[in-house]
Amino acid sequence: MLYAVIMAGGAGTRFWPASRADMPKQLLALAGKHTMIRQTVDRLGELVTPAQTLIVTNERLIPTLREQLPELPETSLVGEPCKRDTAPCIGLAALLVAKQDPDAVMAVLPADHVIRNASRFQDSIRQAVSLIKKTPDQIVTFGIRPNYPAEIFGYIQRGARIDIHDEAAPTFVVKRFREKPDKMTATEYVNSGDFLWNSGIFIWKAKTILNALKERQPEMLAHLQKIGDAWGTPQQHEVFKREFTAIKGISIDYAVMEHAKNVAVIEAPYDWDDLGSWQSLARLAGTDRFDNTVVGRHIGINTTGTIVRTDDKHLVVTIGMKDCLVVHTPDATLVANKNDEEAVREVVKLLEAKGWKEYL
Known part of the structure; x- marks a missing residue:
C-alpha cells in the first residue's frame, strides 16, 4: 500500500x-x-x-x-x-x-x-x-x-x-x-x-x-x-x-x-x-515589462527589477527603485536589495537577540 x-x-x-x-x-x-x-x-x-x-x-x-x-x-x-x-x-x-x-x-x-x-x-x-x-x-x-x-x-x-x-x-x-x-x-x-x-x-x-x-x-x-x-x-x-x-x-x-x-x-x-526565497516569486508569478513582480496593490515610478508583495488593502508605492524587495505585512515591512535576501535570516537572528518575539 x-x-x-x-x-x-x-x-x-x-x-x-x-x-x-x-x-x-x-x-x-x-x-x-x-x-x-x-x-x-x-x-x-x-x-x-x-x-x-x-x-x-x-x-x-x-x-x-x-x-x-x-x-x-x-x-x-x-x-x-x-x-x-x-x-x-x-x-x-x-x-x-x-x-x-x-x-x-x-x-x-x-x-x-x-x-x-x-x-x-x-x-x-x-x-x-x-x-x-x-x-x-x-x-x-x-x-x-x-x-x-x-x-x-x-x-x-x-x-x-x-x-x-x-x-x-x-x-x-x-x-x-x-x-x-x-x-x-x-x-x-x-x-x-x-x-x-x-x-x-x-x-x-x-x-x-x-x-x-x-x-x-x-x-x-x-x-x-x-x-x-x-x-x-x-x-x-x-x-x-x-x-x-x-x-x-x-x-x-x-x-x-x-x-x-x-x-x-x-x-x-x-x-x-x-519555493526557497522571495526571488522564487519572479519565476512563479512572472514579471511585467519593467521586470517587476507584483503581488497586491502597487504603483511604481522608475521602478525596475523589483519584487513587491502586499495585499489589496495596502498600497505600496515605489519610486526610483531597482532590483529591490519590498514585503509588507500588518506589523512589519521588509525593504532590501533582492540580491541580499540571504541576509533576511540574519534579521530573524537579530529579532531573537533583541527579544522582539512578536515579530518572529
Whole structure:
C-alpha cells in the first residue's frame, strides 16, 4: 500500500516577514489561492486516502494544520518536539507507516514545492511505485531538467538509462548526488546534459529506508525505535520528547542518499519549483515589462527589477527603485536589495537577540 509522508516542519525564515514561527511558509498562500500544504495534499489526488497521509511538522503547528486540513484524522499529524532535520523525520515516519503495513511504500514530499500538472505528477508516482514492485529495495527520486545554472538547488548526476515501456518518463541510474554548486560548476553541469536538479522527493519501501538508517545511523534509529514502541501508549508524549531531543540532527541526503547504491531517478514530466526565497516569486508569478513582480496593490515610478508583495488593502508605492524587495505585512515591512535576501535570516537572528518575539 502507498503512503504519503509530507515534511512540513521548516521555519521558512527566508520568507520573513510573511513567514513567522506560528505561520511558516508552508502554511501560507505564497503561490496561488491555497496554502502550500493544502496544495501538496490536493495534488496527491486519489493516490492515497487521508488515513494513508502522514504530515510530520513542528508540534506548535498542529492546531493550524488541523484547521487547514480538516479531512485528515488526528493520527495523520505528527508534531516533533524539536527540529532535527529530515533524516529523523523520515525515519520516524517510516516506523509509523511500517506499523500499519510492514510492506508499505512511502512517497516522501516536502510541503513547500510548487508543482504544476497534478495528473503528470500522479503518473510519475505510479511509475516509481511500479519500479519498486519490480525491484523491492529500489530507491526512486525525481530529477528536474535544469533550464538555467541554478546555484540554489542540489544536482543529480544520471547514469545509464533504465529500460521501461515507451509511455513512461525517462528513468536513469543515479551516479551521484551533488551539493549546491557555485555558478561556474552549475554551468558545467547544465552544459554536460548529464545532470538534473534534485527535487528532494523520494519513493521507497518503509523497510528499505529503515534498513539504510540501521546501517548508516544506528544510534538515531535506536532512539526512533523507542518512540515507535511507545506510540499509541500513555507514555507516547514523554518518550517522544526525550528520545527525539536526544537525536543529532542530519539531513536524509547526508545520512542515506549520498551512500545509497540502488537509486533510480525519473526525469519529472511536470513543472516544478522549490519555493526557497522571495526571488522564487519572479519565476512563479512572472514579471511585467519593467521586470517587476507584483503581488497586491502597487504603483511604481522608475521602478525596475523589483519584487513587491502586499495585499489589496495596502498600497505600496515605489519610486526610483531597482532590483529591490519590498514585503509588507500588518506589523512589519521588509525593504532590501533582492540580491541580499540571504541576509533576511540574519534579521530573524537579530529579532531573537533583541527579544522582539512578536515579530518572529
